[in-house]
Amino acid sequence: MFNSNELLSKRAQKNAGSFLRQIFPRTREPGVINFAGGLPNPDFFPIEPIIAATERAMRADGRNTLQYGMTEGLPELREWIAVRYEKQGLHIKPEQILITNGSQQGIDLIGRVFLDPGNKMAIEAPGYMSAIQSFAMYEPEFIGVGINEQGIDVEQLKYVLKNNSIKLIETCPSFQNPSGIAYSTSTREAMAKVCSQYNFVVVEDDPYAELRFMGAETKSLRNYLGDQVITLGSFSKIVAPGLRLGWTVASPDVTRRLVLAKQLVDIHTNYFAQRVLYQYLLDNAIDDHINQMRGVYRAQRNAMVDAMAQYFPPETQFTKPEGGMFVWVTLPDEADTMALFNMSMDTEKVAFVPGLPFFADGKSGKNMMRLSYSTANPETIEEGMKRLGRVISRYLDAPSKN
Amino acid sequence: MFNSNELLSKRAQKNAGSFLRQIFPRTREPGVINFAGGLPNPDFFPIEPIIAATERAMRADGRNTLQYGMTEGLPELREWIAVRYEKQGLHIKPEQILITNGSQQGIDLIGRVFLDPGNKMAIEAPGYMSAIQSFAMYEPEFIGVGINEQGIDVEQLKYVLKNNSIKLIETCPSFQNPSGIAYSTSTREAMAKVCSQYNFVVVEDDPYAELRFMGAETKSLRNYLGDQVITLGSFSKIVAPGLRLGWTVASPDVTRRLVLAKQLVDIHTNYFAQRVLYQYLLDNAIDDHINQMRGVYRAQRNAMVDAMAQYFPPETQFTKPEGGMFVWVTLPDEADTMALFNMSMDTEKVAFVPGLPFFADGKSGKNMMRLSYSTANPETIEEGMKRLGRVISRYLDAPSKN
Numbered sequence: 001m002f003n004s005n006e007l008l009s010k011r012a013q014k015n016a017g018s019f020l021r022q023i024f025p026r027t028r029e030p031g032v033i034n035f036a037g038g039l040p041n042p043d044f045f046p047i048e049p050i051i052a053a054t055e056r057a058m059r060a061d062g063r064n065t066l067q068y069g070m071t072e073g074l075p076e077l078r079e080w081i082a083v084r085y086e087k088q089g090l091h092i093k094p095e096q097i098l099i100t101n102g103s104q105q106g107i108d109l110i111g112r113v114f115l116d117p118g119n120k121m122a123i124e125a126p127g128y129m130s131a132i133q134s135f136a137m138y139e140p141e142f143i144g145v146g147i148n149e150q151g152i153d154v155e156q157l158k159y160v161l162k163n164n165s166i167k168l169i170e171t172c173p174s175f176q177n178p179s180g181i182a183y184s185t186s187t188r189e190a191m192a193k194v195c196s197q198y199n200f201v202v203v204e205d206d207p208y209a210e211l212r213f214m215g216a217e218t219k220s221l222r223n224y225l226g227d228q229v230i231t232l233g234s235f236s237k238i239v240a241p242g243l244r245l246g247w248t249v250a251s252p253d254v255t256r257r258l259v260l261a262k263q264l265v266d267i268h269t270n271y272f273a274q275r276v277l278y279q280y281l282l283d284n285a286i287d288d289h290i291n292q293m294r295g296v297y298r299a300q301r302n303a304m305v306d307a308m309a310q311y312f313p314p315e316t317q318f319t320k321p322e323g324g325m326f327v328w329v330t331l332p333d334e335a336d337t338m339a340l341f342n343m344s345m346d347t348e349k350v351a352f353v354p355g356l357p358f359f360a361d362g363k364s365g366k367n368m369m370r371l372s373y374s375t376a377n378p379e380t381i382e383e384g385m386k387r388l389g390r391v392i393s394r395y396l397d398a399p400s401k402n
Numbered sequence: 403m404f405n406s407n408e409l410l411s412k413r414a415q416k417n418a419g420s421f422l423r424q425i426f427p428r429t430r431e432p433g434v435i436n437f438a439g440g441l442p443n444p445d446f447f448p449i450e451p452i453i454a455a456t457e458r459a460m461r462a463d464g465r466n467t468l469q470y471g472m473t474e475g476l477p478e479l480r481e482w483i484a485v486r487y488e489k490q491g492l493h494i495k496p497e498q499i500l501i502t503n504g505s506q507q508g509i510d511l512i513g514r515v516f517l518d519p520g521n522k523m524a525i526e527a528p529g530y531m532s533a534i535q536s537f538a539m540y541e542p543e544f545i546g547v548g549i550n551e552q553g554i555d556v557e558q559l560k561y562v563l564k565n566n567s568i569k570l571i572e573t574c575p576s577f578q579n580p581s582g583i584a585y586s587t588s589t590r591e592a593m594a595k596v597c598s599q600y601n602f603v604v605v606e607d608d609p610y611a612e613l614r615f616m617g618a619e620t621k622s623l624r625n626y627l628g629d630q631v632i633t634l635g636s637f638s639k640i641v642a643p644g645l646r647l648g649w650t651v652a653s654p655d656v657t658r659r660l661v662l663a664k665q666l667v668d669i670h671t672n673y674f675a676q677r678v679l680y681q682y683l684l685d686n687a688i689d690d691h692i693n694q695m696r697g698v699y700r701a702q703r704n705a706m707v708d709a710m711a712q713y714f715p716p717e718t719q720f721t722k723p724e725g726g727m728f729v730w731v732t733l734p735d736e737a738d739t740m741a742l743f744n745m746s747m748d749t750e751k752v753a754f755v756p757g758l759p760f761f762a763d764g765k766s767g768k769n770m771m772r773l774s775y776s777t778a779n780p781e782t783i784e785e786g787m788k789r790l791g792r793v794i795s796r797y798l799d800a801p802s803k804n
Contacts, residue, residue, distance in 0.1 A: 002630040003601055004656045007569055009540075012515040015662045039470055047464030050674075054456040062449030066642035068441055101503060101668040108667045112539070113414040134666040137514070138411075167409055199405055228404040240468035242673040254406045260417045264536040265510045266503040270672045271644040272452075 011137050018133060019357035023341065027351040033384040035371040036351040038177065038325060042375070044293050045240045046280065053279035065275045071263040072255075073099025073247070074274040080281055081233065081247055090222055096249055098258050099269045103207050103232040103246035105262075107131050107170075110230060111138040112261045113254075114168050114201055122160055122169035124152060126328070126358035126365055128177045128205060131170050133357075140167070142360035147176065149319070151183025154190045161198050168201035173221060175208040175324025178358045178370035182322055185218050192224030200228075201254075207234035207246070208324035210290050213298035215322035227251035235277060237325075238290055243273045297325065303378035304371065304385060311389030313396055325374040328355075331392065335367040340395050347394075348387035413539050420535060421759035425743065429753040435786040437773040438753040440579065440727060444777070446695050447642045448682065455681035467677045473665040474657075475501025475649070476676040482683055483635065483649055492624055498651055500660050501671045505609050505634040505648035507664075509533050509572075512632060513540040514663045515656075516569050516603055524562055524571035526554060528730070528760035528767055530579045530607060533572050542569070544762035549578065551721070553585025556592045563600050570603035575623060577610040577726025580760045580772035584724055587620050594626030602630075603656075609636035609648070610726035612692050615700035617724035629653035637679060639727075640692050645675045699727065705780035706773065706787060713791030715798055727776040730757075734798065737769040742797050749796075750789035 020036070027034045058065055072078065078094040085092045100106045107130070115121065115138035123132060125144030132142070143160050146153040151173060160166065173183040183191070195202055204221045222229045227250065234246040248258055262268070304327055308318050317330040329352075331337065337354040344350045355368030373381055422438070429436045460467055474480065480496040487494045502508045509532070517523065517540035525534060527546030534544070545562050548555040553575060562568065575585040585593070597604055606623045624631045629652065636648040650660055664670070706729055710720050719732040731754075733739065739756040746752045757770030775783055 001598060001601055002628075002653075004603070004629075004653060004659070006601060007516055007603060008659065009514065009516055009518045009521075012659050012663065015659075015666065017662045018665060021665070042465040042469055045465055045468040047460050047468070050464075050468070051457050051460050055453050058449050058453050062452075063444040063447055064644075066447040066449070066452070066644035067444055068638075068643045101672070104666075105668040112411065114409055114411055116411045116413075119411075130666065130669070137663075137666055196403060199403055199408060201406070201409060226404075227406075236470075240674075241470045242466075242468035244668070244670070244672040244674075251404075251406060257406070257410065257414050257417075260419045261414065261539075263420060263423070264417065264506075264532065264539055265667070266507040266646070267532070268646070270503070270646040270675050272642075272646075272675055272678075273672050276674075 011139070015137065019129065020353065023353070026345050029345070029349070032345070032349045032351050033376065033380060033387070034351045035373070035376070035384060036353045037375060038372050039375050040237050040241060041293070041296065044289070046284065046289065049280055049284050050276060053283060054276045056283070057275040057279040065272055067271070069268050069271040071259050071268045073097070073269055074271060074278060077274050077278045080278060085249070088219055088223065090220060092249055093252070095252055096255050098248045098255055098262065099274060100246045100248060100262070101244045101266070101269050102236055102241065103205065103234040104130060104134065106232040106246055106248045107134045107205070109248070109258045109261050109265070110168065110201070110203055111135045113257045115140050119167040120164050122157070122166050123360050124171055124176065125360065126178050126355065126368065127170060127360065128172055129357045131205065132360045135170065144360055144364070147179055147181055149181060151181060151187035152191055154187060154194060157191065158194045161194060166198065166200045168203055170203045170205060172205040174206055174218065175211060175321055175326070177208070178326050178353070179328035180319045180321030180324050180326040182215070182218060185216070188218060188221060188224055192221065195225055195228065202229045204229050204231040206231050207237050210238050211294060211297060211325070212323035213294040213301065222249065227254070230254060238286070238293070239277065239280070243277055245269065245273055245277055297374065299378055300373040300376065300381060303381040304373040307382045307385030311386045313389070313393045315396065316392060325372050327371045327373065329369050329371060331367045332396065333367055335396065337367060337369040340392065343395055344388060344391045348391045350384050350388045350391070352388070413541070417539065421531065422755065425755070428747050431747070431751070434747070434751045434753050435778065435782060435789070436753045437775070437778070437786060438755045439777060440774050441777050442639050442643060443695070443698065446691070448686065448691065451682055451686050452678060455685060456678045458685070459677040459681040463677070467674055469673070471670050471673040473661050473670045475499070475671055476673060476680060479676050479680045482680060487651070490622055490625065492622060494651055495654070497654055498657050500650045500657055500664065501676060502648045502650060502664070503646045503668070503671050504638055504643070505607065505636040506532060506536065508634040508648055508650045509536045509607070511650070511660045511663050511667070512570065512603070512605055513537045515659045517542050521569040522566050524559070524568050525762050526573055526578065527762065528580050528757065528770065529572060529762065530574055531759045533607065534762045537572065546762055546766070547571070549581055549583055551583060553583060553589035554593055556589060556596060559593065560596045563596060568600065568602045570605055572605045572607060574607040576608055576620065577613060577723055577728070579610070580728050580755070581730035582721045582723030582726050582728040584620060587618070590620060590623060590626055594623065597627055597630065604631045606631050606633040608633050609639050612640050613696060613699060613727070614725035615696040615703065624651065629656070632656060640688070640695070641679065641682070645679055647671065647675055647679055699776065701780055702775040702778065702783060705783040706775040709784045709787030713788050715791070715795045717798065718794060727774050729773045729775065731771050731773060733769045733794065735769055737798065739769060739771040742794065745797055746790060746793045750793045752786050752790045752793070754790070
């Protein structure tokens with residue numbers, strides 16, 4: 001009698017699962033060089049410091065560490081985050097911060113609080129795949145805004161805002177996932193000038209901001225747009241993703257709405273992890289830790305970009321990121337990177353993510369792909385690019401045969 | 403220019419925050435004896451064992467403990483949970499289990515996967531306040547089904563199912579929050595007979611199931627209804643809520659839908675806490691731990707029920723739970739426990755939760771209230787009941803003057 005398929009909500013029927021989930025089994029085949037992931041390098045996980053922090057936090061206040069807590073998150077951790085923004089010239093109050101289960105939860109909460117079915121929202125094209133899928137559950141109409149080497153296409157954004165009533169825009173201005181591009185300061189200024197003329201929410205999805213390893217520093221969009229911005233931060237890329245700790249920064253009003261939404265979603269974020277992380281941050285030099293990561297990611301990025309220049313056929317284009325974890329590759333228009341993915345896995349065992357899922361329109365990006373350099377050492381990266389260069393050349397020579 | 407209130411979704415506009423959130427500040431006033439909470443007793447939090455488990459788990463596999471993980475949850479922990487159900491005669495496969503951020507997240511995911519606006523759902527009356535509020539975000543039409551000392555009113559349930567197309571029912575069959583009532587075995591059997599005739603989801607919200615301290619054991623609704631049931635379990639009440647770890651048990655198909663939903667919500671539950679908890683479960687005798695808790699909760703329950711019999715005026719009624727953390731008190735029909743709450747706080751400094759928020763209709767339960775005995779010792783409970791008895795007597799003598 002019981003048939004769950006007849007009972008599913010419309011949104012559940014639409015949720016086919018992430019693209020990565022579909023290609024993931026192949027990337028785990030033995031011998032594969034995997035550039036498809038977006039994982040931080042586990043060499044940097046502070047295993048012993050986290051053990052020590054757990055012991056200190058639990059001995060100091062185990063009863064509260066293991067009890068229910070406030071939906072907003074651990075006050076001391078919110079304070080720590082607020083103070084850290086001072087470095088960027090931002091004065092944030094702890095009550096503007098909500099601790100989330102990674103910044104992905106921030107995206108979902110924003111969708112909950114601001115999107116009704118049919119509302120229009122803008123999103124970078126290409127944009128963060130999981131944001132597209134997460135927002136899609138709230139049934140907005142997506143409008144893509146292009147990205148160039150300087151960041152978002154401000155002229156296009158201006159046009160979109162002028163001709164549409166937009167509820168929010170999702171952006172990833174620093175070392176964007178998937179392209180690795182950072183908005184320049186002049187792009188940020190120009191974007192702010194346009195955005196401030198309309199009443200809508202600017203989401204600044206900012207997990208990679210601290211991972212700049214070359215080029216000029218930029219500032220958060222909050223410096224230009226204030227409370228119009230909701231910034232999403234994360235400890236996943238600077239400490240460890242297994243702790244599942246991120247945060248939102250927003251006006252006190254918006255934060256209150258996000259808190260009320262979160263309370264019904266899961267009451268609060270893991271207090272045990274919050275206290276352990278807070279103790280870790282007190283007892284360790286996080287900036288030294290981040291500096292070390294920057295050095296390693298720079299070497300890995302250089303290995304990838306240099307090897308692409310050497311081994312990729314001349315008709316390919318690729319970004320040259322100044323931070324973060326990703327390089328974005330564009331093949332000639334007629335190429336199909338999904339076909340290339342299968343060919344690459346079959347013949348060279350190199351994995352990447354085809355470009356299609358990074359566009360909300362479901363059709364752009366077929367000739368593009370995302371590669372991550374975060375977890376492979378420079379030698380493996382060079383070997384991987386050599387192989388990938390070979391398979392791209394073969395593919396471009398005879399795409400229809402493959 | 404920026405005005406977030408103009409941008410809120412309909413569901414955010416409806417979300418006024420939990421009732422507990424409104425009365426919470428008063429319950430924290432100095433000198434208050436607080437029976438309003440639903441917190442487990444922190445005397446049982448295994449502080450040193452968790453420190454030891456953290457060290458072992460991190461030394462054994464820190465890189466995976468701190469890395470991103472599978473949405474489904476830690477395979478070993480899912481296996482442990484599945485095996486534990488064997489004790490109840492249930493054969494559950496690990497792939498039927500999804501690890502959630504406490505069982506509250508399970509409720510939200512079920513709403514996401516099964517409810518479209520306007521769908522009808524049944525819920526116990528009184529029922530779990532946070533479930534009412536969480537499901538309300540998916541805009542169902544609630545239909546209450548009464549509770550008596552034997553559990554859900556099966557005749558009423560039969561009538562509701564016959565006359566409505568119900569998508570799901572939310573139940574808490576073991577030591578229900580808020581009433582403390584457990585469905586008897588004959589109620590479970592009769593309920594199953596009725597439910598199996600209709601295609602809808604039975605949610606068995608079961609965080610207190612292991613906390614029976616007297617009376618005859620009962621079995622999970624899954625024993626009677628199989629995959630028609632989604633069972634929500636939790637480590638919050640048997641280990642510690644600060645770990646924020648719960649789970650769902652469902653058919654493989656339904657589990658897959660819940661996993662796809664969760665992936666877009668927060669990718670996965672905290673792996674650090676999952677590995678630490680799993681190590682704790684391996685290294686410690688959890689059944690001995692639970693038995694100890696049962697003994698203490700029994701003593702606290704006895705203190706509350708005995709003192710209510712002694713000090714409450716005869717026109718009050720109260721449940722006599724055989725497990726869990728709550729007693730439900732019913733005053734004469736014309737009483738208003740919100741007025742009583744203010745009077746009690748002002749004159750006797752005793753806190754409880756008024757009954758109104760436990761009913762989805764927004765109007766029943768005005769003469770009822772929930773008390774928790776979980777965190778106070780027997781002496782404090784007796785003193786609290788003495789004071790509360792006094793204030794109830796005064797209130798019933800002259801309700802309009804107060």
